[in-house]
Amino acid sequence: MTLYASALFLGAFLLFQVQPLVGKLVLPAFGGTPAVWMTCLMFFQTLLLGGYAYAHLLASRLEPRAQAFTHGALLAACLLFLPLDTSLAPAGEVSHPALAIVGLLATTLGVPFLLLSATSPLLQAWFARTHPERSPYRLYATSNAGSLLALLSYPVLVEPHLSLRAQALGWSVGVAGALALLWACAAGVRRAAGAARAAVAGPPPSALDQALWLALATAGSLLLLGTTNQLCQNVAPVPFLWVLPLVLYLLSFILCFESDRGYARDAYGWILVAAILGTLAAFLLGPRLGLPGQVAAFSAALFAGCMVCHGELARSRPAAAHLTRFYLFVSAGGALGGVLVSFVAPLVFPTYWELPVALGVVCLLRVLGPRLASLAAPRAPLWKRLAAASVALALVALLGPPAWADFLRRSSVLRLERNFYGVLKVTEERRDDSTLRQRRLTHGSTVHGLQFLAPERRRLATAYYGPASGIAIGLRSLATREGLRVGVVGLGAGTLAAYAERGTTLRFYELDPAVIALAEQDFTFLRDARERGARIELVSGDGRLRLAEELERGTRADFDLLVLDAFSSDAIPVHLLTLEALDVYLARLRPDGLLAFHVSNHYLDLAPVVRALALARGLAWIQLDAPGDERAGTTPSEWMLVAASAEAVGAPEIRAASVPAPPDGARTVLWTDAYSSLLPLLR
Numbered sequence: 001m002t003l004y005a006s007a008l009f010l011g012a013f014l015l016f017q018v019q020p021l022v023g024k025l026v027l028p029a030f031g032g033t034p035a036v037w038m039t040c041l042m043f044f045q046t047l048l049l050g051g052y053a054y055a056h057l058l059a060s061r062l063e064p065r066a067q068a069f070t071h072g073a074l075l076a077a078c079l080l081f082l083p084l085d086t087s088l089a090p091a092g093e094v095s096h097p098a099l100a101i102v103g104l105l106a107t108t109l110g111v112p113f114l115l116l117s118a119t120s121p122l123l124q125a126w127f128a129r130t131h132p133e134r135s136p137y138r139l140y141a142t143s144n145a146g147s148l149l150a151l152l153s154y155p156v157l158v159e160p161h162l163s164l165r166a167q168a169l170g171w172s173v174g175v176a177g178a179l180a181l182l183w184a185c186a187a188g189v190r191r192a193a194g195a196a197r198a199a200v201a202g203p204p205p206s207a208l209d210q211a212l213w214l215a216l217a218t219a220g221s222l223l224l225l226g227t228t229n230q231l232c233q234n235v236a237p238v239p240f241l242w243v244l245p246l247v248l249y250l251l252s253f254i255l256c257f258e259s260d261r262g263y264a265r266d267a268y269g270w271i272l273v274a275a276i277l278g279t280l281a282a283f284l285l286g287p288r289l290g291l292p293g294q295v296a297a298f299s300a301a302l303f304a305g306c307m308v309c310h311g312e313l314a315r316s317r318p319a320a321a322h323l324t325r326f327y328l329f330v331s332a333g334g335a336l337g338g339v340l341v342s343f344v345a346p347l348v349f350p351t352y353w354e355l356p357v358a359l360g361v362v363c364l365l366r367v368l369g370p371r372l373a374s375l376a377a378p379r380a381p382l383w384k385r386l387a388a389a390s391v392a393l394a395l396v397a398l399l400g401p402p403a404w405a406d407f408l409r410r411s412s413v414l415r416l417e418r419n420f421y422g423v424l425k426v427t428e429e430r431r432d433d434s435t436l437r438q439r440r441l442t443h444g445s446t447v448h449g450l451q452f453l454a455p456e457r458r459r460l461a462t463a464y465y466g467p468a469s470g471i472a473i474g475l476r477s478l479a480t481r482e483g484l485r486v487g488v489v490g491l492g493a494g495t496l497a498a499y500a501e502r503g504t505t506l507r508f509y510e511l512d513p514a515v516i517a518l519a520e521q522d523f524t525f526l527r528d529a530r531e532r533g534a535r536i537e538l539v540s541g542d543g544r545l546r547l548a549e550e551l552e553r554g555t556r557a558d559f560d561l562l563v564l565d566a567f568s569s570d571a572i573p574v575h576l577l578t579l580e581a582l583d584v585y586l587a588r589l590r591p592d593g594l595l596a597f598h599v600s601n602h603y604l605d606l607a608p609v610v611r612a613l614a615l616a617r618g619l620a621w622i623q624l625d626a627p628g629d630e631r632a633g634t635t636p637s638e639w640m641l642v643a644a645s646a647e648a649v650g651a652p653e654i655r656a657a658s659v660p661a662p663p664d665g666a667r668t669v670l671w672t673d674a675y676s677s678l679l680p681l682l683r
Helices: 002-030 034-061 066-081 095-119 119-130 138-156 162-197 209-236 242-258 265-289 292-316 320-348 356-370 381-408 471-478 493-501 513-522 525-531 542-554 581-589 607-616 653-659
Strands: 411-419 422-429 438-443 445-452 485-488 505-510 536-539 559-564 589-598 621-625 637-643
Touching: 002 066, 002 095, 002 119, 002 138, 034 066, 034 095, 034 119, 034 320, 034 445, 066 095, 066 119, 066 162, 066 292, 095 119, 119 138, 119 162, 119 320, 138 242, 209 242, 209 292, 209 320, 209 356, 242 292, 242 422, 265 292, 265 381, 265 536, 292 356, 320 356, 411 513, 422 513, 445 493, 471 493, 471 559, 471 589, 471 621, 471 637, 471 653, 485 542, 493 525, 505 513, 505 542, 513 525, 513 536, 525 536, 542 581, 559 581, 559 653, 581 607, 607 621, 607 637, 621 653
Parallel strands: 485 505, 485 559, 505 536, 559 589
Antiparallel strands: 411 422, 422 438, 438 445, 589 637, 621 637
């Protein structure tokens, strides 16, 4: 069993180690949004389905000796795709980011990932043939343990210490080692094929059994992705929270399949009730519950729901002769959940309703599943068996109003749009006060701009851009220049246009086309600036990529000020803060120009990254922090100005507003395209 367990563990470890690695490789080309990770996850789930389908086809159509020979030959073909390519980037303009990501991953990683994903069901089938006296399902727990270790080790051990190129090389070496173990298993199957052919038997699963497998696996996947969306978009889009739901999801598989004692149906029914109560509190209280409270509530609901789904799956598993069919339906459910959340939900739901829907599906399955599938039911009366699940289902119904509140409160929500990049919401606030009445643009839980509606106040710069902010002070230091040209990465509501006067050119680079539409339709900053005689240019696409493309076309050193304002949402587009990105910015900046980095962030301290960039290129820098003023519509902000010379950041107003520089030897974190880690930056 040791050989099989080692091969399964290493194969699963590599499958989940490559997922965050490839996610980092494709993030720069698609703006660093959490939706990129969601799309990658959907792709991996779908490819896992392909691997399980291949394993089932092999196990059901070929004799053991032919299975081993065929799989061994195809594994050898994997070597043609190694080492892993680290230069993932789309060719030209991308109109459908999700499809572009899928295409990139399929051509780069598709074959090795598919064949590695077939490892778990295929080796379990082989083990059942060669060891008919032992259950193969414990090996599934071993496989999930390898997946879990990969996820936990990546942000702590791998990402902080290895460049992307080194990670890709190490993964490729690991794949070669896994192939060697798989070949050894295949050789053992070929030797034992004759004796093992008739070693397993069992009744075939019914259509109802298979439908329940699919439904339970789909519900678990919906919970996983729905919770990930809720945590990363509406609570705190911190990349570390991308991994937490997947860890809990895998942990539930391990507990349910390692032992029959891992899942107690009645107990987890009531645990689900308690978890849904916590979710209801999180929806109702929102930020007032605090970040740890919200994360705990949604994570508890995910874990309880997954334990129900995967516990029922473990109870309904068939005889070993049919395990590849079982895993095929389980993986099909995982892929179906990914497709529903990544592709269908943005078209059907105006905001993130997946989590309440998923919890409702879990409760329905908990109520109906044991009856429909005729599972081994406890001796307790039916009403007692269904009590917890029925109460949980009733509680899920209460999640509707809090989850849909923003959509239903049309008195304050003017517009609600959802696309690949997230949910954008335009609201009116403080309607009872004509002086403070304002319009806000929010992405998930982060405000991306606000504007007063009173005619005499609508042209005021607000939020992070008030008169005392670092960007306002930097602009005033350049005010005497003729034909001032300013580039801005990140549009928001277009608030910076409040400073644009006649002769000024502002060129905004915005990743999300919907943000451009909302800034033009629902806010007047851009329109007012044009009326004053300023020139406003709007460029759709990733800021770094568009700046680089303009460089290739010969546009150089044309900005007096280049503003990097894409970091306040906490889903950090790391590729905008690397040394290679800085070189692009400097090539577009005039020798006496300024770079302004907006580093306000609730969870990460980005100042050490900007300091490291400045030191690496011998640039001067200064940090400007400003308090907020609610009546003025401003919020606390942190800005860093960077320039080629100390004189450029030496204006008296800049010096007067600057915070003291840290002592020599203060912490710096240099990011490059090959290396970045958020772990050292956690506040």
